[in-house]
Every structure is written in structure tokens, then in C-alpha cells.
Amino acid sequence: MSTNIEEIPAEGFRINALSRAAGASPRNLSAPLSAEINAALDASPGGEVRVQSVDLNIPLLEKNDILAERNRGYFLGRGLLALNIVSSPGSGKTTLLERTLDEFGKDERCAVLVGDLETDNDGRRLERPHAAVAQITTGTVCHLDASMVARAAEEIDLDGVRVLFIENVGNLVCPASFDLGEQVRVVLLSCTEGEDKPLKYPPIFKSAHLVLLTKTDIAAALGFDRKLAVENIRRIAPQAQIIELSSRSGEGVAAWYEFLRARLPRRR
Amino acid sequence: MHEAGIMESALAIVGREAGAHGATRVERVTLRVGAISGAEPEALRFAFEALSPGTVAEGAELVIEQVPARAHCAECDTDFTIESGFLFECPVCRAFSGDVRSGRELDLARLEFFESTTPNHVHQH
Numbered sequence: 179m180s181t182n183i184e185e186i187p188a189e190g191f192r193i194n195a196l197s198r199a200a201g202a203s204p205r206n207l208s209a210p211l212s213a214e215i216n217a218a219l220d221a222s223p224g225g226e227v228r229v230q231s232v233d234l235n236i237p238l239l240e241k242n243d244i245l246a247e248r249n250r251g252y253f254l255g256r257g258l259l260a261l262n263i264v265s266s267p268g269s270g271k272t273t274l275l276e277r278t279l280d281e282f283g284k285d286e287r288c289a290v291l292v293g294d295l296e297t298d299n300d301g302r303r304l305e306r307p308h309a310a311v312a313q314i315t316t317g318t319v320c321h322l323d324a325s326m327v328a329r330a331a332e333e334i335d336l337d338g339v340r341v342l343f344i345e346n347v348g349n350l351v352c353p354a355s356f357d358l359g360e361q362v363r364v365v366l367l368s369c370t371e372g373e374d375k376p377l378k379y380p381p382i383f384k385s386a387h388l389v390l391l392t393k394t395d396i397a398a399a400l401g402f403d404r405k406l407a408v409e410n411i412r413r414i415a416p417q418a419q420i421i422e423l424s425s426r427s428g429e430g431v432a433a434w435y436e437f438l439r440a441r442l443p444r445r446r
Numbered sequence: 447m448h449e450a451g452i453m454e455s456a457l458a459i460v461g462r463e464a465g466a467h468g469a470t471r472v473e474r475v476t477l478r479v480g481a482i483s484g485a486e487p488e489a490l491r492f493a494f495e496a497l498s499p500g501t502v503a504e505g506a507e508l509v510i511e512q513v514p515a516r517a518h519c520a521e522c523d524t525d526f527t528i529e530s531g532f533l534f535e536c537p538v539c540r541a542f543s544g545d546v547r548s549g550r551e552l553d554l555a556r557l558e559f560f561e562s563t564t565p566n567h568v569h570q571h
Contacts, residue, residue, distance in 0.1 A: 417544025
């Protein structure tokens with residue numbers, strides 16, 4: 179049997195079909211695979227075994243990525259700014275959103291999708307007559323994905339809404355990989371967490387457009403070095419804007435509202 | 447810890463693509479995993495072992511091609527590779543870069559399977 183390598187062009191991917199591939203493959207076949215091919219050849223007298231190697235290059239999160247792009251188009255088409263708010267549990271996402279709804283939300287209509295594994299406690303905390311809120315309970319899932327956001331967005335009235343806050347499940351690891359269709363990714367780092375958090379959980383900080391250093395009102399009491407924290411954020415995430423704020427004292431929140439206002443899509 | 451979910455979608459794509467190419471069994475699955483993709487090769491292997499039985503990829507070899515992170519430095523217009531870690535510091539001018547050019551990959555790169563073609567049997571009536 180002669181060694182014969184043929185290239186079969188097909189739409190979008192490449193197939194290399196080889197006969198008697200075990201002996202002369204352009205890719206190094208592993209020993210067990212060669213052995214299997216030889217066994218298959220021995221078992222089919224007169225026949226041949228062809229190894230097909232199909233180059234695919236398909237994103238593993240293809241399904242999520244497609245849904246995320248659909249969400250993004252939907253949000254942009256409605257003229258609203260969608261933000262994915264990510265942090266560890268307890269960094270102050272909900273407290274920041276409470277204050278934001280009470281102040282910024284009085285001028286610009288806001289809505290919130292909030293994710294947790296269980297309970298609608300955060301959804302209840304955020305409920306306001308002037309802001310639509312939907313709670314997503316994920317069960318055991320450690321992050322929100324684009325399909326959860328799409329389904330939750332259908333549940334609330336987005337008429338006239340300018341800003342959609344998507345409060346992710348408290349987790350500094352997994353949400354990094356899941357695009358929700360947001361225009362802006364906001365990562366919170368609170369002063370209770372330690373200045374080196376960005377160095378310890380870099381992927382999420384790498385993907386941030388904005389990093390909020392929260393709970394600055396208690397930084398001094400904690401002996402938290404704000405300068406060092408900001409320096410660490412800048413080293414890991416030079417692309418991100420940084421705002422230091424306290425949702426309790428109100429320090430820095432004006433800069434956050436300014437950030438939001440500057441990114442509002444044109445009124446439709 | 448979302449590697450199991452990623453592997454579930456990977457196996458769904460493997461099943462779909464194998465079917466599209468007429469393969470009933472896959473010999474080798476090659477993933478391309480970027481250094482800052484957020485997915486750990488070891489956790490992916492574990493998830494593959496746990497989830498592949500019963501699928502077309504049962505018993506297949508899992509190959510993970512790791513892609514190093516590369517970034518572009520706007521200060522001195524240089525592309526550079528990050529050998530390890532997440533500090534993207536330009537080797538030329540020492541500026542930190544947030545302009546990631548590669549390393550986020552999380553792809554099904556390639557499937558390998560083999561087909562056996564037996565000689566046509568002549569049916570006699």
C-alpha cells in the first residue's frame with residue numbers, strides 16, 4: 179500500500195486524508211493511535227484505513243459568544259448602556275447599585291439584572307418604584323452566561339431604560355470567560371480584600387474596562403494601602419480606568435456617575 | 447471551576463463535527479488554550495476524563511496546545527510575548543500593556559478520526 183497524502187479543500191476547514199498514515203503522517207501520531215490504525219488495517223484485508231485530520235478552530239464557548247453578540251445588538255438597538263458588574267462576594271456590588279439607583283437612577287432610567295446562586299435577597303434590596311429589577315438564581319452555576327441574561331432581560335420592562343446593570347454572581351474567576359453582551363465590564367475591588375487581589379486574580383482584571391476600588395471610607399481603619407492597590411491594578415490592567423469610591427460615604431461616586439453618563443448611547 | 451461547563455460545550459461541538467464528517471468515533475481531540483483564557487489545562491483534562499465516556503470522544507486522546515499571551519506596547523510600538531504570569535511589561539521600554547493580541551484562545555482546533563473502507567461486497571440474489 180503506498181503512502182498517499184491528498185489535500186481535500188472544503189468550505190472553511192481543511193481535511194488531510196492519508197492512507198497508511200501510521201508510518202508517514204505529517205502530524206506525529208501517538209504510539210497508541212498508530213497501533214490502532216495498524217490493527218484496523220490488519221482486520222480489514224483489502225481495505226484501507228484513512229486518518230482524517232479536520233482543522234476546525236471553533237471557539238468552545240461558541241454558543242455563549244453568539245448569544246452574547248445577540249444581546250449586545252439588542253441592547254445597542256434599544257439605545258441602552260449594559261454593564262457587567264463583577265467582583266468577589268461582599269465587595270459591595272449591591273450597595274453600589276442601591277446608591278446608584280437612588281441618585282443617578284433619578285435622572286436616567288436604570289434597570290438591574292442580578293445573579294446569585296440562591297435567594298432573591300439582592301433583587302429585593304434593589305427594588306425601586308423607578309427601576310425594574312430581575313433576580314437570576316443560578317442554582318449551582320458560578321457565573322452568569324449570555325442565555326441567562328437574554329431570558330432575564332425579556333422579563334423586565336426596558337422601555338425608556340438608559341442603563342442596564344448586570345450584577346454578576348460574586349466570583350472573581352469564572353465570570354471572566356463569559357461575555358454577556360455588555361458594552362462595559364466593571365470589576366470591583368474592596369479595601370477589605372487586600373491590595374494584591376489584582377495580582378492574585380489577574381484574568382478578570384485584564385478584561386475590565388473600569389475598576390472600582392470600593393469601601394474607601396474604611397481603608398484607613400483597615401490599614402489598606404490605596405496607593406499600592408491602584409498601582410497593582412495599573413500593572414495588571416493598564417487598559418482600565420480606575421475610580422476610588424465609597425458607596426456609604428459618597429466619596430468618588432460622582433466620578434462613577436460621570437463615567438456612566440459619558441458612555442450613554444445617543445437617545446433614540 | 448467552570449472547566450466542566452467548557453468541556454460540555456466542547457464535547458457537544460465534537461459530537462456535532464464528528465457527525466458532520468461521518469465519524470462515529472474520534473481518536474484525538476486537540477484544543478487550543480490561551481495562557482489568559484481563564485481555563486486550566488489540568489482541569490480541562492479532568493473534565494474530559496469525567497465527561498467524554500458515552501460520547502464519540504470516549505477513549506480519545508486529548509491534546510492541549512497552549513498559546514502564550516502576546517501583547518502590543520503602544521509606547522514603543524513593539525509586540526512581545528509574555529513568558530509567564532500576568533504582568534504584561536514591555537521588554538523594551540518597561541511600560542505595562544493592556545493591549546492583548548493573543549492568549550485568550552479557547553478553541554477546538556482539530557479532530558482526528560479514522561475511517562476504514564472495506565472492499566465493496568457483491569450481493570448475490
